[in-house]
Structure formats: structure tokens, C-alpha cells
Amino acid sequence: MTQSRAYHHGDLRRALLDAAVEVMAESGPAALSLRDLARRAGVSHAAPAHHFGDKAGLLTALAAEGFELLAEALRDAGDDLIGAGVAYVGFAVRHRAHFEVMFRPDLYRADDPAVVAARDRAGELLRTGVARRTGRGPDVDSLAAWSIVHGFATLWLSGALPPRVGPDPEAAARSVISRLFP
């Protein structure tokens, strides 16, 4: 994270990331345009390139930030396995743009050091959380836990779930996860 106490703008890098989140939150990642972000930030159309190189660079930064936010959310959930699962879903809903980029490696450079580090950190939290709870070898349990929360979050975000699931994703997630870890 270059500390950018920017000159002309203020903090263009952050402003661009925020604008990207805003756009993607309402129109999805496909609607993202560097020139549009520049317009929103009030800078020239080539300004984003200086901070991120290209579009993939911006999304790489977003993905890294996303994995950091996810790790933070999981850490805050503490030892409670169900709570961690709910936190995973809560993160996906609250940081929809980040989440949607994170698991679309064709959009960014997944081998970027910052991304790899943050992802490993989040993955570690996920795995140890499950291992602490269940006696068994963590392999199947943690894979099942990750799958069920990730699947629920993805389905929720895609709007594929029927209305009867209700309006509160975290409440619904809690009952689903409880089905796996009664």
C-alpha cells in the first residue's frame, strides 16, 4: 500500500477504489470503466493508470483489500464457528464489490504478493476456526464449512434464492450453517 498523501487530488488512489466499489455495488464488475472512475474523481482519463497500471491492477488492489477485510471480519467473529460463518456471509453482503472480485481470478493478478498474503491469512483463519471446533481431521469439515457459507453468499448475491428465504441474509445463513454443525 503506497502511502499516497497525494499532491493535486488529496488521495486519488483511495477515491478511485471507493468509486469502483460504488459502481460495482450497483452495476456489477462488468460495468467498470477506468475512464468513468476518473470522471467521478474529477481527474483526467489517464490518471488511474499511474496508480494501478491498468484495470487489472486496480482490481488486484481491490482483491487484496477484500481479503484483508475478510480476515478482519473472521478475526472479529472469534472462536464461535457458527458466528464465523455468519461473518463470512455478512462480509460478502456488506462488501459485495470486494467479494465479487476476490473470487474472479480472471479479472486480476491472483499471484500478486499482497493478494497472496492476505488470502493466506484469511484462509488460515477459516481453517483453524473449523479445526478448533470439530474433533475430526479438519479437511472435510473445513471444506464443507467453507463451501456452505461461500455457496450461500454467492447465491444470495446473485439473487438466485427464492423470496421465502427472507430479507435477512445473516439470519438465514445462521440456520443453514447450524444444519451442518448442529
Next chain:
Amino acid sequence: MTQSRAYHHGDLRRALLDAAVEVMAESGPAALSLRDLARRAGVSHAAPAHHFGDKAGLLTALAAEGFELLAEALRDAGDDLIGAGVAYVGFAVRHRAHFEVMFRPDLYRADDPAVVAARDRAGELLRTGVARRTGRGPDVDSLAAWSIVHGFATLWLSGALPPRVGPDPEAAARSVISRLFP
């Protein structure tokens, strides 16, 4: 599905869909370009527009086809709940391009009649399959089942799963689903 015993080309509509699947299978949906598809099919750059209107139209057709293929795969899996889950994952892996479009409604017109019909058909199969197996109210069980297979498939496709899961997605999926329905 307009039956297109096409004139000049042979069956351009199908050729374009196949080319789209091929491109997306290796480079993801973001790499899709109508002009590239036209080039691959050996037609002019505006030919695709005649069959699909615009890019979203082509992806709408792909999504509808995907839901039909999914319904077919679930039907073939029969009454076996675990088998149906494995079939869901198998479909996602084997028809990666279709699957990736289907659950990205910002890319196509999700309210298209053909899409809605096919999706409802697949959804019905999913729900009744679970209800047949478990005594309980199908709500939580079917949501949990759908979440776990969808999550596993998504994670597998995104390459997020660690190598120790092994090379066979369907085998790994089977053990994960068995964890939910022992």
C-alpha cells in the same frame, strides 16, 4: 430457440454459442468479444447482432441453455441425493462457461422467459430431490444442500481450493456432501 437451418453459414447461431463457450472456458467471461466470435465463425463483425441483438442477448441464450443442461443433469442423477449433488458439481466443471454466466445476472437478461422457465425447472428438481430424501421441512435442508454444492463448485472453478483437495472435483464433492447428509 429459433430453428435456424441457416442460409449462408450453416448454423451461425450455434457456432457463435460454441465459440463463446470455448473462449470463456479458457479466458473467462470478461474476455468475450462479439467481434472475436464473428471472426472465429468466419462472418462479418455485425452478424452476431442479427441472432442475439447484443452481447447480453448472446449471454441470455447461453444462460437459458445452461439451466436446461443443468436440469437435464439433475434429472439423470435420479433419486440419489448425494448423486444429484455430485451431478451439480460435475455440471459446473464440465460446463464451466454456462455455469459462470448463469449465476451472474448482471451479464444477461435474467427476466427472459426462456431463462426463467429453464431456471424454474432446474430449481424444482433441486428442491424435490432434497424433500424426497429428508423428512424435515425442505426449506433449510434444500437451502443447505444447494449452498454446499454451489459453494464447492464455485470455489473449485475459481481455483481457490488448496491442492490437497485433490484433482477430482466430483470425488471431493461427494465426501463434502456426505458430511451434510451422512
Next chain:
DNA sequence: TGGGCCATCTTGTCAATGACAAGTTAGAGT
């Protein structure tokens, strides 16, 4: 204090793309 340095941002440009408009071709039906 003032002069250079360099990150930051701008202007200009090019090829590629999606979308649209208008024209052309060729098979089908009569």
C-alpha cells in the same frame, strides 16, 4: 533560499469494441 528531483497528473493518440443504420444476397414459397 533556491534549484533540481520526482511523484502526480494531463493531453494526445491509437486500435479494439459494441451498437446501430442501411444496403446486399440468397433461399423459400407461390
Next chain:
DNA sequence: ACTCTAACTTGTCATTGACAAGATGGCCCA
């Protein structure tokens, strides 16, 4: 044979991502 129309082409425009080259302004150090 004639027409009709689906299937495709040619041409064009605004938008976009990427790159090159230049301008600007704060900061460091003599």
C-alpha cells in the same frame, strides 16, 4: 419467374483501455 424476407455485409460512431510524452507542484538538500 417473382417476390419476400431472413441472413448477412459494409460503414460508421462513441466509448474504452493502453500507451507516450509533456506539464505541474511539493519536497529535499545544498
